[in-house]
Amino acid sequence: MPTVHFTDAEGVVRDIEGNAGDSVMETAVRNGVPGIVAECGGSLSCATCHVFVREDCLDQLPEMDEMEDEMLYGTAVDREDNSRLSCQLKLSEDSDLYVTTPETQV
Amino acid sequence: MSATNTSATAAPAAGSDGTVRTGLLIIGASQSGVQLAVSLRALGFEEHITLLGDEDHRPYQRPALSKEFLQGTVGSESLIFRSNEYWAEHNVALVKGERITRIDREADGSGVAHAASGAQFPFQRLALTVGARARKLELSGADLDGVVYLRNADDALELKARLDDVREAVVIGGGFIGLEAASSLHKMGKTVTVLEYGPRLIGRAVGEETSEYFLAAHRERGLDIRLDARMNRLVPAEDGSRVAGVELDDGTVVPAQLVLVGIGVVPNIELAEQLGLAVDNGIVVDRHALASDGTTVAVGDVANIPNPLPGAPEGERIRLESVNNAIEHAKVAAYSLMGRREDYAGIPWFWSNQADLKLQIAGLTLGYDSTVVRRDDGRGKFSVLYYRDGRIIAADCVNAPLDFMAVKNALAKGQNIPADAAADPAVVLKTIVTDG
Numbered sequence A: 001m002p003t004v005h006f007t008d009a010e011g012v013v014r015d016i017e018g019n020a021g022d023s024v025m026e027t028a029v030r031n032g033v034p035g036i037v038a039e040c041g042g043s044l045s046c047a048t049c050h051v052f053v054r055e056d057c058l059d060q061l062p063e064m065d066e067m068e069d070e071m072l073y074g075t076a077v078d079r080e081d082n083s084r085l086s087c088q089l090k091l092s093e094d095s096d097l098y099v100t101t102p103e104t105q106v
Numbered sequence B: 001m002s003a004t005n006t007s008a009t010a011a012p013a014a015g016s017d018g019t020v021r022t023g024l025l026i027i028g029a030s031q032s033g034v035q036l037a038v039s040l041r042a043l044g045f046e047e048h049i050t051l052l053g054d055e056d057h058r059p060y061q062r063p064a065l066s067k068e069f070l071q072g073t074v075g076s077e078s079l080i081f082r083s084n085e086y087w088a089e090h091n092v093a094l095v096k097g098e099r100i101t102r103i104d105r106e107a108d109g110s111g112v113a114h115a116a117s118g119a120q121f122p123f124q125r126l127a128l129t130v131g132a133r134a135r136k137l138e139l140s141g142a143d144l145d146g147v148v149y150l151r152n153a154d155d156a157l158e159l160k161a162r163l164d165d166v167r168e169a170v171v172i173g174g175g176f177i178g179l180e181a182a183s184s185l186h187k188m189g190k191t192v193t194v195l196e197y198g199p200r201l202i203g204r205a206v207g208e209e210t211s212e213y214f215l216a217a218h219r220e221r222g223l224d225i226r227l228d229a230r231m232n233r234l235v236p237a238e239d240g241s242r243v244a245g246v247e248l249d250d251g252t253v254v255p256a257q258l259v260l261v262g263i264g265v266v267p268n269i270e271l272a273e274q275l276g277l278a279v280d281n282g283i284v285v286d287r288h289a290l291a292s293d294g295t296t297v298a299v300g301d302v303a304n305i306p307n308p309l310p311g312a313p314e315g316e317r318i319r320l321e322s323v324n325n326a327i328e329h330a331k332v333a334a335y336s337l338m339g340r341r342e343d344y345a346g347i348p349w350f351w352s353n354q355a356d357l358k359l360q361i362a363g364l365t366l367g368y369d370s371t372v373v374r375r376d377d378g379r380g381k382f383s384v385l386y387y388r389d390g391r392i393i394a395a396d397c398v399n400a401p402l403d404f405m406a407v408k409n410a411l412a413k414g415q416n417i418p419a420d421a422a423a424d425p426a427v428v429l430k431t432i433v434t435d436g
Helices: A024-030 A055-060 A066-074 B031-043 B084-089 B153-165 B176-187 B208-220 B270-274 B323-337 B401-412
Strands: A003-007 A013-017 A050-053 A083-085 A096-100 B024-027 B049-052 B092-095 B100-105 B111-115 B120-123 B125-128 B132-134 B147-149 B168-172 B191-195 B224-226 B231-236 B243-248 B253-255 B258-261 B265-267 B303-306 B349-354 B357-363 B370-376 B381-388 B391-398
Touching: A003 A024, A050 A055, A055 A096, A066 A083, A066 B401, B024 B031, B024 B120, B031 B049, B031 B323, B049 B120, B084 B092, B100 B270, B125 B323, B147 B153, B153 B258, B168 B176, B168 B243, B168 B253, B176 B191, B176 B208, B176 B258, B176 B349, B208 B224, B208 B357, B208 B381, B208 B391, B243 B258, B357 B401, B381 B401, B391 B401
Parallel strands: A003 A096, B024 B049, B024 B125, B049 B092, B147 B258, B168 B191, B168 B258, B191 B224
Antiparallel strands: A003 A013, A050 A083, A050 A096, B100 B111, B111 B120, B132 B265, B231 B243, B243 B253, B349 B357, B357 B391, B370 B381, B381 B391
16 A cells, blocks of 8 residues: 655654555645645646655656746745645555645645 | 544434434535544534435545546546545544435424434434535526536436547536636547626626636637527427437527536525525524524535625625535534634635636626736736735736736735735735735
8 A cells, every 4th residue: 555654843743654646745735634734626727735745755756848837927835846635646556755734834 | 523423412312202312413424524534523522423425425525526537537436535434433434325305303403303214313412514516507498418518416326327439519608617628528528518608707707807817718728608698598409309409599500419507506405495594595503613593503605604705805705615615614603503602704715727727716807897917828827916905905917827826925924015016926915925
């Protein structure tokens, strides 16, 4: 099972098992992980599913497209080099991802 | 953050028949109903919550129904809001497939909701997140087989099931739903004609420049769009029961094995009317999402709200049909149910994905007096900025998330984006934001 380790802004860690094919955002929202809002449900319209990805996990992830890149300039907490929108991060069978959620999404 | 038991903080109410009535009943397992339950638990609401819906599905997200779900690129499981475990852990009872037809209430606000099935749902507090339903087409032949609507999951499932037998489709209505569905059907290889009664596309939500842009863009992508379309009737096939086309007022018939009607929605105000709540284009609520009885909350598409835009004229009211409104309004309602009064204020925003056109709207165009168009055809970007007395109030942005984000953030902070500087599409909007 793919696993995502969510650390919130206070440092609380939640380890969530997800399903291959689901996004990191879906995995968080369905299980009520706080810190990810995802108003638009994953259609790359709202930039409220911002996460910081641990550096050594970045190469597990798909390339960022222009739309995601531009949306990341509008996040509530400023983007960093390891910022991604979690709706764009699909899990595969062997995913083991560490992400941190920002202090606020809106 | 979650409540793990049902201990009520207030004394349970007893009905005139002696039954004990506790907890909150949320009627409508919708985006706003789900958000209300989630927000209440996050705020520490300890009483029992029943989230009741009339569909046979777990609460799900609607936006994809006309897009990814219709096209088959996401499955039904992806639309589900929360896992069963989530609801169980948070002590929210989900009730599916029950349609409330009558509510009896005591003077203290508690009562019993009666479902068409005969089931009864007692409550101490009531929330109406009942949404809206598709407006029905009133035209000869509108009840023919093959005339469909697209509001809920069953509508989408029915539509999908019919598609194999469809070569040509007519979409009646050139609004968000109509154009999203038309784009989906076209992508799936159907010949699609859009019939819009009005003089322009998406006329209720965007300004003229944006309408023009979408008209040209959709025609370029292969949709046959007719504006100012007047229809005589829907024409039956030889079997007399299936639809075969749409007859226009000049007598020509646009052939179609499927007619999808997307002409807006009607708010579901019947229960509110029966309860004696004030109703006027939706359930009239105050800034705290409270209906006229001061105790029932009404949230989302069904609520007629004071304009939430900061600085909007006092007394201006609006009914918003959007995910953003359902979510943010529910948060305010959750505070009200907790006994805290928060004003509903914020920057409404909307999105609509049609083919490769990604429209994002920030703010409300109500009362605009001028516009600035930013267009970069080389990069496929297009934005219209709306101004009222020299101040930005809204923007329509197509494939231009930087513009959308800049305007949304500026509005939220009460900042302006001067029109003269914004007119150059090469200028990055967030670099020209001014305070005050």
